[in-house]
Amino acid sequence: MELPEAKQKFIEAWGKLGSEWGINRTMAQVHALLLVTPETLTTEEIMEALSISRGNANMTLRDLMSWGLVEKQHKAGERKEYFYADKNTWNIARQVAKERRKRELDPVLKILDELTKVEGDKKDPAYQTFNKSVTDINKLAKNVDKTLETMLKAEESWFWGSIFKIFK
Amino acid sequence: MELPEAKQKFIEAWGKLGSEWGINRTMAQVHALLLVTPETLTTEEIMEALSISRGNANMTLRDLMSWGLVEKQHKAGERKEYFYADKNTWNIARQVAKERRKRELDPVLKILDELTKVEGDKKDPAYQTFNKSVTDINKLAKNVDKTLETMLKAEESWFWGSIFKIFK
DNA sequence: TTAAACTTTCAATATATTTTGAAAGTTCAA
DNA sequence: TTGAACTTTCAAAATATATTGAAAGTTTAA
Numbered sequence: 001m002e003l004p005e006a007k008q009k010f011i012e013a014w015g016k017l018g019s020e021w022g023i024n025r026t027m028a029q030v031h032a033l034l035l036v037t038p039e040t041l042t043t044e045e046i047m048e049a050l051s052i053s054r055g056n057a058n059m060t061l062r063d064l065m066s067w068g069l070v071e072k073q074h075k076a077g078e079r080k081e082y083f084y085a086d087k088n089t090w091n092i093a094r095q096v097a098k099e100r101r102k103r104e105l106d107p108v109l110k111i112l113d114e115l116t117k118v119e120g121d122k123k124d125p126a127y128q129t130f131n132k133s134v135t136d137i138n139k140l141a142k143n144v145d146k147t148l149e150t151m152l153k154a155e156e157s158w159f160w161g162s163i164f165k166i167f168k
Numbered sequence: 169m170e171l172p173e174a175k176q177k178f179i180e181a182w183g184k185l186g187s188e189w190g191i192n193r194t195m196a197q198v199h200a201l202l203l204v205t206p207e208t209l210t211t212e213e214i215m216e217a218l219s220i221s222r223g224n225a226n227m228t229l230r231d232l233m234s235w236g237l238v239e240k241q242h243k244a245g246e247r248k249e250y251f252y253a254d255k256n257t258w259n260i261a262r263q264v265a266k267e268r269r270k271r272e273l274d275p276v277l278k279i280l281d282e283l284t285k286v287e288g289d290k291k292d293p294a295y296q297t298f299n300k301s302v303t304d305i306n307k308l309a310k311n312v313d314k315t316l317e318t319m320l321k322a323e324e325s326w327f328w329g330s331i332f333k334i335f336k
Numbered sequence: 337t338t339a340a341a342c343t344t345t346c347a348a349t350a351t352a353t354t355t356t357g358a359a360a361g362t363t364c365a366a
Numbered sequence: 367t368t369g370a371a372c373t374t375t376c377a378a379a380a381t382a383t384a385t386t387g388a389a390a391g392t393t394t395a396a
Contacts, residue, residue: 001282001283001286002286003286003288003292003294003295003298006283006286006298006302007298009279009282009283010279010283010298010301010302013276013279013280016276017272017276019190020190020271020272021189021190021272022187022188022189022190024383024384025384026384026385035297035301036294036297036298036301036302037294037297038293038294038296038297039293043342043343052385052386053385053386053387054343054344054386054387054388055344055345055346055385055386055387055388056384056385056386058343058344058345059344059345059384059385062344079340079341079342079343079393079394079395080341080342081342081343087297087300087301087304088304089301089304089305089307089308090308093308103188104185104188104189108181108184108185111177111178111181112181114169114177115169115174115177115178118169118170118171118174120171124171125206125207126171126204126205126206127171128206129203129204129205129206129255130171130174130175130178130204132255133178133203133204133255133257134174134178134204136255136256136257137257139257140257140258140261143328143331143332146332146335147331147335150335160311162334162335163311163315163331163334164311164314165334166330166331166333166334167314167315167318167330192353192354193354194354194355211372211373220355220356221355221356221357222356222357222358222373222374223355223356223357223358223374223375223376224354224355224356226373226374226375227354227355227374227375230374247363247364247370247371247372247373248371248372249372249373337396338395338396339394339395339396340393340394340395340396341392341393341394341395342391342392342393342394343390343391343392343393344389344390344391344392345388345389345390345391346386346387346388346389346390347386347387347388348385348386348387349384349385349386349387350383350384350385350386351382351383351384351385352381352382352383352384353380353381353382353383354379354380354381354382355378355379355380355381356376356377356378356379356380357376357377357378357379358375358376358377359374359375359376360373360374360375360376361372361373361374361375362371362372362373362374363370363371363372363373364369364370364371364372365368365369365370365371366367366368366369366370
């Protein structure tokens with residue numbers, strides 16, 4: 001396989017995985033494109049490379065910046081904006097974990113905490129079942145939350161080293 | 169908050185979280201409903217409780233069964249099918265991890281492995297960047313894969329115990 | 337100022353996903 | 367067999383999500 005075809009495959013695969021995990025396909029593709037590109041790219045070049053409109057490119061790049069995955073660069077004496085992606089995979093993973101925790105896990109944890117406190121007739125199977133499920137899911141979610149917390153602070157090699165030492 | 173309202177909130181929250189993570193909202197809601205219901209439910213009852221159509225209920229229940237989260241029960245002398253959900257949270261987490269690994273992670277790993285093998289000019293920055301990104305992501309994905317593997321085999325208390333012992 | 341070079345916005349459009357519901361299919365007791 | 371009681375299917379409709387592109391906005395050099 002030649003490089004251009006390989007790049008294309010990577011961009012497609014990344015886009016598909018993203019869309020399966022609730023991330024807009026175009027956003028994942030733009031990110032993938034920047035990941036395999038050594039230089040910075042302009043909006044124009046991204047539009048061209050992925051055949052997307054100016055509006056789409058602009059919004060997607062803003063999104064990627066809000067996720068902390070892409071940054072703008074200004075070049076002296078130029079009006080154009082240049083974009084590049086952090087290529088450190090561990091940073092990417094942490095950044096995604098951080099944002100999804102904040103945007104999706106935290107709000108659910110808040111609701112689960114409330115629901116855990118709902119009172120009811122302890123003899124009522126409906127109440128028992130509700131309470132058990134909510135409490136158990138809450139515990140699991142909190143464990144995930146704590147693990148993410150640790151991951152956010154950790155160095156990659158230490159993190160996996162620790163995991164595999166235990167799971168040997 | 170009273171139980172019926174609390175159930176409703178739980179179903180909504182679960183549906184929202186599901187849809188943010190690429191799982192059909194209705195599917196997550198039906199699952200949530202079954203999780204907080206002590207008895208088995210019929211298609212009819214699920215349609216009623218969530219105001220969804222027969223076709224939707226039928227397809228969603230099949231989906232949930234294919235994910236291994238819900239099972240059918242036949243009652244002696246009855247034609248109707250009764251559905252119930254496994255309420256063990258750790259089983260649920262494992263089952264979801266198992267299916268998503270098979271459906272989404274494995275195919276991507278296969279592509280990444282191929283892309284890792286793409287040859288090119290080692291002096292070419294385009295090749296260098298492509299190769300580094302793909303190789304690094306491949307390593308990360310493999311570590312995730314191994315961790316999931318371990319999780320699938322593990323007991324809940326052992327799993328979290330091990331994680332937190334290390335992450336103290 | 338002006339106007340060229342660029343970025344941003346957003347209503348309209350296109351696309352993808354989900355849901356409906358009626359018809360077809362199945363099962364089984366009589 | 368028949369037909370009542372149920373389940374499944376799937377084309378059409380509804381809804382949700384993503385994309386376009388032209389117009390408006392911004393910035394800067396002259």
